[in-house]
Amino acid sequence: MTKAKTTNIGSNALPKVSHGQGCYVFDSTGKRYIDGSGGPAVFSLGHSHPEVNAAIKQQLDQIAHGYRYTFTSDPLIRLNEHIHAQTGPGFEHIAYVSSGSEATEAALKIALQYHFARGDRSRTRIIARERSYHGNTLGALSVSGFAQRRKQFEDSLIPCTFVSAANVYRPAVEGDETALTDFLADELEQNILRQGAENIAAFIFEPVVGAAGGVIPAPAGYARKIRDVCDRYGVILIADEVMCGSGRTGSWRALLQDDDVLPDIMTVAKGLGGGYVPLGAVLYSDKVAEPILATDGAPNTGHTFTGHTLACAAAEKVQEIVRRDQLLERVRKQGSILMSTLQEAVGDLDAVGDIRGRGHFVGVELVANRDTRKPFDPDLHLTDILRARTLDAGLILYLVNGTIDGISGDVAIVAPPYIASPAEFDEIADKFSTSLRHALTDIGAA
Numbered sequence: 445m446t447k448a449k450t451t452n453i454g455s456n457a458l459p460k461v462s463h464g465q466g467c468y469v470f471d472s473t474g475k476r477y478i479d480g481s482g483g484p485a486v487f488s489l490g491h492s493h494p495e496v497n498a499a500i501k502q503q504l505d506q507i508a509h510g511y512r513y514t515f516t517s518d519p520l521i522r523l524n525e526h527i528h529a530q531t532g533p534g535f536e537h538i539a540y541v542s543s544g545s546e547a548t549e550a551a552l553k554i555a556l557q558y559h560f561a562r563g564d565r566s567r568t569r570i571i572a573r574e575r576s577y578h579g580n581t582l583g584a585l586s587v588s589g590f591a592q593r594r595k596q597f598e599d600s601l602i603p604c605t606f607v608s609a610a611n612v613y614r615p616a617v618e619g620d621e622t623a624l625t626d627f628l629a630d631e632l633e634q635n636i637l638r639q640g641a642e643n644i645a646a647f648i649f650e651p652v653v654g655a656a657g658g659v660i661p662a663p664a665g666y667a668r669k670i671r672d673v674c675d676r677y678g679v680i681l682i683a684d685e686v687m688c689g690s691g692r693t694g695s696w697r698a699l700l701q702d703d704d705v706l707p708d709i710m711t712v713a714k715g716l717g718g719g720y721v722p723l724g725a726v727l728y729s730d731k732v733a734e735p736i737l738a739t740d741g742a743p744n745t746g747h748t749f750t751g752h753t754l755a756c757a758a759a760e761k762v763q764e765i766v767r768r769d770q771l772l773e774r775v776r777k778q779g780s781i782l783m784s785t786l787q788e789a790v791g792d793l794d795a796v797g798d799i800r801g802r803g804h805f806v807g808v809e810l811v812a813n814r815d816t817r818k819p820f821d822p823d824l825h826l827t828d829i830l831r832a833r834t835l836d837a838g839l840i841l842y843l844v845n846g847t848i849d850g851i852s853g854d855v856a857i858v859a860p861p862y863i864a865s866p867a868e869f870d871e872i873a874d875k876f877s878t879s880l881r882h883a884l885t886d887i888g889a890a
């Protein structure tokens with residue numbers, strides 16, 4: 445029998461997943477792991493939720509998928525209703541996709557099509573931020589400030605310019621948050637003016653940065669200021685809420701907590717379907733839709749699996765449970781408990797530079813020097829060592845590196861399912877503390 449020599453799954457040496465139950469995952473040897481990060485911040489309802497599983501099975505017994513040019517479906521219609529109930533006005537239009545990267549692709553295309561439909565044909569350029577991640581397809585990667593993932597493809601990417609990350613712990617300028625947000629808004633404005641506003645289609649950003657920065661909420665007032673700059677120059681504002689959205693921070697739209705700023709286009713994916721069946725969506729306003737509908741009839745974006753019926757049935761149930769069980773409120777309330785539990789468990793370590801986040805989305809940044817915020821030498825491979833230590837201890841965290849400049853910077857992302865309890869936070873924090881202390885000893889930093 446011919447065997448695949450490699451696949452794009454981490455490594456053949458990884459444990460084999462067997463089954464899950466709530467916040468726990470079991471491998472094929474029977475070992476139990478607590479899922480402290482919902483995988484890569486995706487499993488909002490935990491694993492094997494009986495009601496979601498039942499909804500998926502029931503849908504599958506009826507039909508897996510009705511192709512979008514032939515059918516719509518009840519799950520899709522009901523999911524639309526859940527989304528609109530959660531977002532409120534400003535997101536009247538939805539383009540379904542099957543991943544976060546596809547959501548970015550569709551968002552960029554909708555922004556470009558909007559300008560094209562209005563006759564603004566020179567508006568083709570995108571501005572994004574350094575230390576950002578919007579996906580791994582060529583278009584989405586083009587607008588991602590993520591050096592490690594771009595480097596082999598750099599010459600083939602769509603041209604895009606980058607402005608500074610909005611990071612209070614590692615600010616682009618000295619001073620308070622107002623000085624920082626003024627600088628960042630001005631930097632965006634100068635970039636637009638330098639290139640000519642008539643050439644700029646959109647600015648894309650993550651309201652709370654995920655893997656590229658290690659959970660970075662924007663400073664107070666930032667979102668409003670960049671909204672104003674975009675409005676001043678007719679630039680479409682795209683909020684990438686693939687990781688931070690769908691309730692992860694305690695509000696369905698992460699930007700609700702940033703003065704309720706409304707983007708023109710918003711992407712969601714991970715938490716939308718809770719990791720049960722791949723699904724993402726691009727939500728956009730009447731302002732964006734109207735010229736497109738008037739000129740072209742529809743956004744020119746779609747795939748074979750667009751609005752996949754089984755995925756919609758799963759996501760519909762996930763979203764129904766999120767609303768019925770008031771999980772956003774739970775995430776909001778529990779956020780401070782999660783933060784203080786982590787603070788108590790690892791805050792005493794000199795290697796813990798910063799613990800930050802919102803709701804069930806917390807980043808613990810590890811540093812070689814707490815005072816100067818100097819990161820660990822990347823050659824120490826702290827993230828890899830910590831990953832091995834946490835898995836050994838039966839803990840899943842989302843460990844990211846290169847968060848400062850693409851090379852150095854180590855952050856542990858803690859993003860438990862919305863259903864996680866304070867007792868489960870304790871278990872996560874305990875195991876994290878032990879694993880981190882071991883890992884620091886391993887690299888000689890204890």
Ligand SMILES: Cc1ncc(COP(=O)(O)O)c(C=O)c1O
Nearest residue numbers: 543544545577578579654686687
């Ligand atoms: C903010 C953000 N956008 C887009 C993506 C890409 O999503 P996917 O991996 O589902 O393609 C990710 C993935 O982590 C993400 O965090």
